Amino acid sequence: MNSVEKKLIVNSEKGNLLRELVKSMTECQRFYFSVAFINFSGLQLLLDPLKEAEKKGIKGKIITSTYLNFTDAKALEKIREFQNVDLKVFVTDKEIGFHTKAYIFEYNDHYKVIIGSSNITQSALKSNIEWNVEIIAKENGRFIQDVLKEYDYLWHMSEDADEDFIARYEDFLKSFKSTQITHQMIYENKQYIVPNRMQKRATENLERLRSFGEKKALVIAATGTGKTYMSAFDVKDVKPKKLLFIVHREEILKKAKETFELLLPNERLTFGLLTGNHKQKHVDYVFATIQTISKCFYEFEKDEFDYLIIDEAHHATSPTYQTVLKYFEPKFTLGMTATPERSDGYNVFDLFDNNVALEVRLHEALEDELVIPFHYFGITDIEGIDLSDVDIDDITEITKRLKVNERVDFIIEKMDFYGHDGEKRKGLGFCVSIEHAQYMASEFNNRGYKSVCLTGADSSEIRERYINRLENDRDELEFIFTVDIFNEGVDIPSVNTVLMLRPTNSPIVFIQQLGRGLRKHKNKEFLTVLDFIGNHNKTFLIALALNGSRYYDKESLKVAIATGFANIPGCTHIQMDKISQERILAQIDKENFNSMKYLKEEYFEFKKLNQGRIPLLLMDYMKYDGAPDPVKFIDREKSYLQFVAKVEKDDELKGLLINDAFEGTVKELSSKLPLKRIYEFVIMRYLMGHEEINLEIAKRQILKMIHDVDDDSILHAFETLNQNYYDSVQLKNKPKLVHYSDGKLTKTAMYKGLLENEDYRQFIEDIINYGIFRYEKEFKAEYYGIPHFKLYEQYQMVDAALLSNYRKIHSSFRGSGLLTNGNDYFLFIDLHKEEDIKESINYNDKFIDERYFQWQTPNSTSQNTERGQNIIYNERRGINLHLFVRKYREIDGKNEPFIYIGKGNTVHFEGEKPITVQLKLENEIPSTLFTEFTKKV
Template sequence: MGQKLLVNSASGNLLKELTDSLETCDRFYFGVAFVNFSGVQLLLDTLKEAEKRGIQGKIMTSTYLNFTDPKALERLKAFDHIDLRVFVTDQQTGFHTKAYIFEYEESYKIIIGSSNVTQSALKSNVEWNVEIISKKDGQFVEEVLAEYEQLWQRSTQATAQFLHEYEELYRNIERMQRTANLVYEKAEYIVQNSMQRRAIENLTRLRDLNEKKALVVAATGTGKTYMAAFDVQQVRPVKLLFLVHREDILQKAKETFETLLPNIQRSFGVLTGTRKDWGADYLFANIRTLANHYEHFSPDEFDYIIVDEAHHATAPQYEKVLAWFQPKFMLGMTATPERSDQLSVFELFDHNVALEVRLHEALEDDIVAPFHYFGITDIAEIDLQQVRLEDTAELAKKLQVHKRVDFIMEQMNFYGNDGQFRKGLGFCVNREHAAFMAEEFTKRGIPSLYLSGDDNGETRAEAIQALEDEKSPIEFLFTVDIFNEGVDIPSVNQVLMLRPTQSPIVFIQQLGRGLRKHSGKQFLTVLDFIGNHAKSYLIAVALNGQRYYDKESLKVAVATGFAHVPGATHIQMDEISQKQILEQIDQESFYSMAYLKEQYMEFKKVRHGKPPYKLMDYYTYDGAPDPVKFIQKEGSYLSFLAKVETDDNIRLLLHDQVWAKVYKELSKFLPLKRPHEASLYLALMHQKELSWEEASYHIRHWVEETAAESVRHAIKNIANTFLDQREKDRFPALAEWEGEKVIRTSILEELLQNKEYTSYLTDLLEYGLHRYEREFGKTDYGIPFFKLHEQYQMRDAALLSNASVTHSSFRGSGLLRNDKDLFLFVDLHKEADTEERLLYKDEILSPERVQWESPNNMAQHSGRGQSIIRHKELGNKLHLFVRKYKHIEGNVTEPFIYLGELEVESWQNEKPVMFHMKLHHRIPPQLYRELTEKV
């Protein structure tokens, strides 16, 4: 009746097929070589619903290679509607079957392939599974069922006795493997992960450019110390200084380097309050000690200096030490690159970011543990509709309900956690709430402690140690914000979100506390108890993790279970929570001043009430609001600040009309579409003129290679050559091209006399460049400088194709041209009150084919018509840009998404001409859904 290939991709996976089938079948039969808890947990809700519907099922697995997890068997055994059996293998007989059979009234759906019941096999591994739907009386069905029944009869019932004996065997094997693994902790067996490999490639590139400093930004637990050791292994400096803020890190770092560099023939030593190995080649030093003894060393003593926790390096103690030394190369490493009042860590390292890894990149690179997130509707008795979320006392009072504790524990027991020992963190509203939860959990047999900002470092360290220790009875720590960042508890395998989410930043920080990889866990379980407060949708913003989002893309992400999130991570919201969040997204106005001000105030709260005066303040936090939205709302970031802060200094800054005009016009560059112009402006902040070679060098700092034509275009662009007179009047030129040199204009010279002006202009350019680098790296995208599936406005096509006409002429038409490049701009859904809605039939037909109707005055034989019809013959390139809607909220104009080049396959009709075209690149599944589905 039907057949198809099932693979794991962004457009679907085996898990989705299994859950859909379990929701509709009459009976089910699984036969898989092994199951583990990571896979079973993903099926729990669907199996529970099947149990409610009275759907009976059989699940058969095996002891083959002892891969099956006893916890998975125990959990399946707990369902009354599942008959569970285990095929016991021996040396002669293995068990490789992977089959999923679903019975319907008149047919069977049979899936046979390569996937077992594990999180990776169901979601992310390269797996091939074939699905066949056949009538009940078919020969194939009869053969499959007969084979299944024969194996079923040979299998052993999963009795309590059997499960007990198998668990004992499994744990013994686990212990033996742990012991055996200690033997292989040798340098030759430790290989670079993808993050470390990319960082080292970029560090090598920066050194080739004669750069002396670089910074790596990555979360705790992603292997920054190993990365530094791998780079030292490659560079082989004669003398090395590794500088740390805390002594406990110092010893671990030294051990890592000694493990990875066993044959480097260098001596290793430490410099602390109690021990001073002055003569060591590779010295690991505590900053407090070194600050008192740095003059003991000559300034060029060390070839290579590594600054761990580099965000501290802007402090005075570090400043004098780093000012003394003149190494050949200095590497900074940090998880939280917050700026001080004086200097940003990016400035300190000459804006050379070798690598930056945020949560979604870390998941994609498999350098943190995947997580299984379950959004669970809170109990009906918890009514938060009238509670201000800032009123923590009232909020805590509402949440401190015994029935809620029972519900939380019921959900914990249902979903379980990975690993033999439960190690959990619960994030609470305030100290009273945390104390209440710890007391209630302890009463109910889960020994717990609570911590808040009032507790000193020693108390915190003892509590963390108690949680980490497998022999300790402590299973949970309930905390108030203090574990948002910088705390490393690798064994945590369950996180409870027990308070309403107000800040995506805090949500990501709290989530991150459980993502450190650990030998005792494959994944983190996250249970989020979602109340009926008005800001539930912020959970979706936090989990989405995409650079750009609007109402439509956010709704598609929620409705598809955030299918774009990489790897084996699983995000699931129950039906009530999902409906509530989708309704809130619909009702919220993401461009209203009220919403933007609220985002700003929440961000300020994360910064302990300190106003984010600079754009770079936003750059340092994963999940921070996008300040470009603030700029778009008010014209510049300072204009926005003037609306939300009562700081008279900001208003005074804006009184200078020339300065305000320059700052506002440069703000329009954000987010940067290419780094060329901003890199030249930034260079002119520090030197009065640039030669052609210097201009090229500064651009190459941000782009690997760039054509001379693009350098020339960028220089002319900052000299306002391509602006029409109206635009020139609005934006005075800051540079001019004179005799093969780029020179500051008198306007820029005058502005730079003011330190505050200089600081804010530098910040704007730094933010644009660092954000660009984080999102696109240093790839040269050629000419036109377009990136597949990124967002653009019409006028960007002029800049990025090195057009010699004014930007303002690139607007107002669906077909634009620059020499051999033709740009097609398409609105997929026309405005309801325009004639376009009736006239044009533009449509995405499939992930690789589109239908486009030309402007209605274009004929096939006309110059424009022939330039498209004969585009290959004439050497013309067709570029397609689409957007779902011109407007989603009010009169805010949505950007277009670049779908790449395409070629004409057929055409028909006159005025307009209808074209069928094929894209050079398939539209990715998530984007295809966003563009074609309405939620």
């Protein structure tokens, strides 16, 4: 070791201060912290390392201060529980501020000192822009001596944080807060309420849809992400003379009206409520409950309202809504929902012409800070609970095994250890059955934690009463135990604790339950989630839910678990104890995600959530965050319908598929999923309702979806649909749906016939809508040029032919690791080779670091050939080298996709046949992806 080593620690996707502290606290011999303030939000993230240090006999000293009254009394109380830590507080006065942020770790023969800008708060440790310098130096050096001397001086200047001191400080904080509140409330200037990122994106997309004559759109975003504000921002832009806002429940209505009044103060508009108790019909903007408007809609003119908004739009498929919606003829209708479920077999997407202006799911909401961060602790359940041999659907048996007094004590012990944000604990406990929820409530009451059990059987009045009691800081009620009535629609913004007390059998339900606590609230910085993880064989589903990507493979999931879900944004923290981590990793290794057995389980679990109805349409999978990826079902059986017919043994569906033309058509369209460019399907969607389409109309339709498009790619899409680039086998086996001549595409007689049959039509339309909808979700409205590649998206080899407008047979794009189209060279690279393939032993393809990649050309390439010269002097010769990388060629018997990491330029080369090339990447690879490619799990 040099006498001094230094490094800069910043919070980024590469790492953060928290990670450094956790590692150092459990490896050092002693630690000494001096920070200006400690919040409970930051301390909670350090509780486990503090506990581990205590177990190992590692002693520590912590100094904090009363500077600006930011330190939580609760955090001080918590630190005092650790036997191995001495705590002192530097009491500041007006003259002296206290600003230190230093973390000192003592080792056998050296010290590690981290000094910088971070206090102990969740954002300072994880997400703020912070600079901290880590210095490792010998004990006898001048620097370490100075640091220790200064620490010692502060230690003697500070007061012991004993019980008496903390009580005095807490009283002071309470009185301080009660005098502060009035000052904070006064300054609110309406002009400064600006849209957040989600609201901006939604209003831009709505504007684009309207500019192309669309009259309806749907916005899907989690509860509490600001949909009402978003609609008010849009109304502010559109300036309708008359507006009708319809909701399902009256309590939402008053809030909505207040939001609009707040954002539209100087527009000289009148606002009124139309409910059972208020009959303000003659105003500009009417806010109505569906119950009232459905009784008096005919009193208004059909075109009375220019703009119609339907909140909780998933209810809009019901007959009551339908009557009202069919009557009015507004210029524009906006639907908003958190869960676009189909009820009564109707599809919400269809109601809004399949125009989804925006969809925000959990990870995006965390990223855009639309919800609060959560601290998730995955805790291995007590040994006495064995679920390894129980069917996950055997609720009675699971209930019996979970009703154990010892488990209740364990849950309470963990709850008290991890604590919660804020003064009063406001908790939701999710149980496996009503019997389990009743048991938990009564056991908690026996132990002095005021609790109730609420289920679907309770009336809405009773629910409301208990929810209000839980939210009331002065009420004793701390917990509501429930089964699943809070999965959707019920809102308790101030919940600060969620207990997961049942085995997770669905990522969807897990995300919904988690979402119950993520509403923003003025007294809440974060949500504490305690998940008691048993040994049942579906534990790995938790990882699927937390990973946030619907399109996962085994490898990326294992890396996510091993790195503590480093890809999760902001201050959200996910921590699983060692046993749970190992258990989940072992399950993932054992599970084959592509086997029919697994796919069937996934399908039937989803069907259960679909109220037991067969999910006939691909669009059904778009309604839930955490739903399975139906393209996996398609890959298995060539079309989704065939998969469902097979697993359901459904004769009616099999009957539909007897028609060869129909079966061939759904296979042909399904084979394009998931779309990597949208043009072909936009053209096919237009042809659902029109006889023909030319290039000009196609361009106009495509521009409804994306910001820009080039003419050559539209022409290429026409040629592709005309099967110009199919080989002889494809031409023989695939039905021809359209015909291209004289600059126009027209439907073939066969395809036209299919579309005239309602049964066939709905399934064809569903595939097209799903393709477009999913494309919009993954690629947004960007234009990616030619070739049409998006960074870090997944691609197969043959995709490169389509996306670079290749005008020869596309199926020739396979086999070799280097394919070319003009000046575009596509490098397809496997990082791990199968050793038994002779040629691959020579290969030496690898990441040198996040910016440089080493690649070996095919064995036959020498430096003096045209191709060799193009590769080694690519920049000079105007050759684009596109890199596509995958870790393994196949996983679970299925070919893995490649990930596009952008273009690279040759900076060094050596050798012949093959040439070894060093490429500098134009885009530094994100560290989470770099870890995924290079980490062995």
